[in-house]
Amino acid sequence: xxxxxxxxxxxxxxxxxxxxxxxxxxxxxxxxxxxxxxxxxxxxxxxxxxxxxxxxxxxxxxxxxxxxxxxxxxxxxxxxxxxxxxxxxxxxxxxxxxxxxxxxxxxxxxxxxxxxxxxxxxxxxxxxxxxxxxxxxxxxxxxxxxxxxxxxxxxxxxxxxxxxxxxxxxxxxxxxxxxxxxxxxxxxxxxxxxxxxxxxxxxxxxxxxxxxxxxxxxxxxxxxxxxxxxxxxxxxxxxxxxxxxxxxxxxxxxxxxxxxxxxxxxxxxxxxxxxxxxxxxxxxxxxxx
Ligand SMILES: [Mn+2]
Numbered sequence: 001x002x003x004x005x006x007x008x009x010x011x012x013x014x015x016x017x018x019x020x021x022x023x024x025x026x027x028x029x030x031x032x033x034x035x036x037x038x039x040x041x042x043x044x045x046x047x048x049x050x051x052x053x054x055x056x057x058x059x060x061x062x063x064x065x066x067x068x069x070x071x072x073x074x075x076x077x078x079x080x081x082x083x084x085x086x087x088x089x090x091x092x093x094x095x096x097x098x099x100x101x102x103x104x105x106x107x108x109x110x111x112x113x114x115x116x117x118x119x120x121x122x123x124x125x126x127x128x129x130x131x132x133x134x135x136x137x138x139x140x141x142x143x144x145x146x147x148x149x150x151x152x153x154x155x156x157x158x159x160x161x162x163x164x165x166x167x168x169x170x171x172x173x174x175x176x177x178x179x180x181x182x183x184x185x186x187x188x189x190x191x192x193x194x195x196x197x198x199x200x201x202x203x204x205x206x207x208x209x210x211x212x213x214x215x216x217x218x219x220x221x222x223x224x225x226x227x228x229x230x231x232x233x234x235x236x237x238x239x240x241x242x243x244x245x246x247x248x249x250x251x252x253x254x255x256x257x258x259x260x261x262x263x264x265x266x267x268x269x270x271x272x273x274x275x276x277x278x279x280x281x282x283x284x285x286x287x288x289x
Pocket of ligand 1: 129130131206208209220251
């Protein structure tokens with residue numbers, strides 16, 4: 001596995017290094033893009049997130065924790081296909097026991113490959129997205145990003161939040177499947193559904209789950225959507241209730257004239273770590289350098 005260049009939160013101007021001997025957070029850059037159909041460029045998402053992250057304060061302003069003190073390692077593996085994603089994930093799981101693993105995409109089809117690579121089953125999956133991604137196949141491929149939800153289902157039940165675009169086959173599937181619960185809004189029913197998931201949870205965030213008022217840099221924007229505070233509340237609830245072992249942030253499609261989308265994605269990645277630190281590591285001293 002190749003060693004990182006500039007890692008998450010590592011500012012070009014400030015030589016601060018957030019990686020430790022043991023890192024509680026291990027991020028992998030997964031610039032995989034094979035099946036996008038509208039705006040392309042999500043292969044540039046991981047690098048844009050890392051670059052934007054250099055401008056984030058280490059202290060979380062609301063939770064008053066510094067997740068970086070627990071160590072953040074950024075890995076940039078060579079990714080050619082979904083097989084290489086699975087192989088990379090198996091290695092990371094083995095080499096970093098006890099770490100929370102984050103994956104920066106790249107298109108959404110990496111999610112089932114990541115979960116498979118982590119050899120997890122019977123888990124809960126929380127899926128923030130404008131789309132249900134429950135098609136059997138799309139443009140002739142069953143590993144299309146529009147099928148990622150269906151492909152992830154074999155590893156556990158899914159609760160989706162932010163979904164506001166459905167193909168008729170997806171609407172039918174949602175009606176007859178007890179395995180996926182899909183919500184447009186973050187509300188009490190969505191909360192109850194997450195509460196009902198198994199304790200071990202994988203979190204997948206498609207950036208188009210956010211309102212395009214907030215995040216325009218995505219491949220398939222949809223009007224409506226979640227606001228920043230909705231997603232913060234989801235994270236607070238989720239980390240309070242469940243044990244999130246891994247997460248991904250996918251489908252950022254950075255444009256040169258739009259730093260807001262990339263910065264929002266970077267902030268989100270660090271917020272995931274902050275909520276984990278706040279709920280799971282309070283009272284634990286960070287490891288020494
Ligand atoms: Mn989507």
